[in-house]
Amino acid sequence: MKLIAVKDYKQLSEKAAKLIIQKVNEKPDAVLGLATGGTVVGIYEELIRDHKENATSYKHTRSVNLDEYIGLAPYHEQSYFSYMNELFFKEIDIQAQHTHLPNGQAHNVTEECERYEQLIKALGGIDLQLLGIGENGHIGFNEPGTSFHSLTHVVKLAQSTREANARFFSSIDSVPTHAITMGIATIMSSREIMLVVSGEKKAEILCELFTHGKTESIPATVLKDHLNVTVIADEQALSVLNKQENHTKLFTT
Numbered sequence: 559m560k561l562i563a564v565k566d567y568k569q570l571s572e573k574a575a576k577l578i579i580q581k582v583n584e585k586p587d588a589v590l591g592l593a594t595g596g597t598v599v600g601i602y603e604e605l606i607r608d609h610k611e612n613a614t615s616y617k618h619t620r621s622v623n624l625d626e627y628i629g630l631a632p633y634h635e636q637s638y639f640s641y642m643n644e645l646f647f648k649e650i651d652i653q654a655q656h657t658h659l660p661n662g663q664a665h666n667v668t669e670e671c672e673r674y675e676q677l678i679k680a681l682g683g684i685d686l687q688l689l690g691i692g693e694n695g696h697i698g699f700n701e702p703g704t705s706f707h708s709l710t711h712v713v714k715l716a717q718s719t720r721e722a723n724a725r726f727f728s729s730i731d732s733v734p735t736h737a738i739t740m741g742i743a744t745i746m747s748s749r750e751i752m753l754v755v756s757g758e759k760k761a762e763i764l765c766e767l768f769t770h771g772k773t774e775s776i777p778a779t780v781l782k783d784h785l786n787v788t789v790i791a792d793e794q795a796l797s798v799l800n801k802q803e804n805h806t807k808l809f810t811t
């Protein structure tokens with residue numbers, strides 16, 4: 559894993575956006591794997607700013623999102639469908655029919671998982687997958703213990719994940735209990751992966767990611783097996799790792 563250390567959240571957002579813009583300029587019909595959550599908000603803001611100032615076009619770009627809650631109406635303000643439309647898609651020129659999320663309202667969620675997996679294949683696979691990380695090491699909604707061989711599937715959300723995401727809802731009871739997520743093998747099939755990590759709350763897990771061997775109890779450690787992963791982390795997120803002896807060996811950038 560290549561590590562890019564940046565000063566703060568602003569620099570993280572700018573750096574990550576720059577790499578996404580580069581990808582879209584190189585390959586206008588790229589398939590972008592997109593993420594939700596708090597960390598990536600600044601990246602979408604940067605991409606929107608760039609789209610308005612420099613006219614980077616997403617007209618031919620396709621997108622697939624990592625995950626979606628089960629049971630929220632698509633237009634519920636906390637559905638990831640709403641999140642993506644409100645915070646990104648409606649501000650750029652991406653075509654609605656080119657944007658994809660799992661359907662958390664499907665009658666048959668197992669079939670929906672299969673459909674989503676086939677869709678990613680039909681699009682030709684993911685060129686660049688953007689990832690955040692949960693405090694417990696989850697990627698997408700793949701909680702600790704998820705098989706590294708998993709494809710798109712239904713997950714029961716860890717209580718800690720529901721608590722972490724409760725800040726977006728009126729109360730913890732309103733946070734859905736289940737979600738559909740790309741599996742770990744689905745994520746790993748992306749040609750390139752960018753993991754963004756910001757803030758003190760992520761410092762312990764980021765340190766574990768770099769210092770721990772590969773283990774299904776820390777889903778993100780699977781990324782060590784991927785040949786093209788860039789981690790962008792800010793000073794606060796790196797604060798625990800920076801205290802480790804020999805940590806500089808881990809830095810490639």
Ligand SMILES: O=P(O)(O)OC[C@H]1O[C@](O)(CO)[C@@H](O)[C@@H]1O
Pocket residue numbers: 593594595596597598689690691692698699719723
């Ligand atoms: O950026 P945040 O809000 O800390 O979330 C980290 C990760 O957790 C999730 O929000 C899921 O809980 C992912 O979508 C995200 O990548």
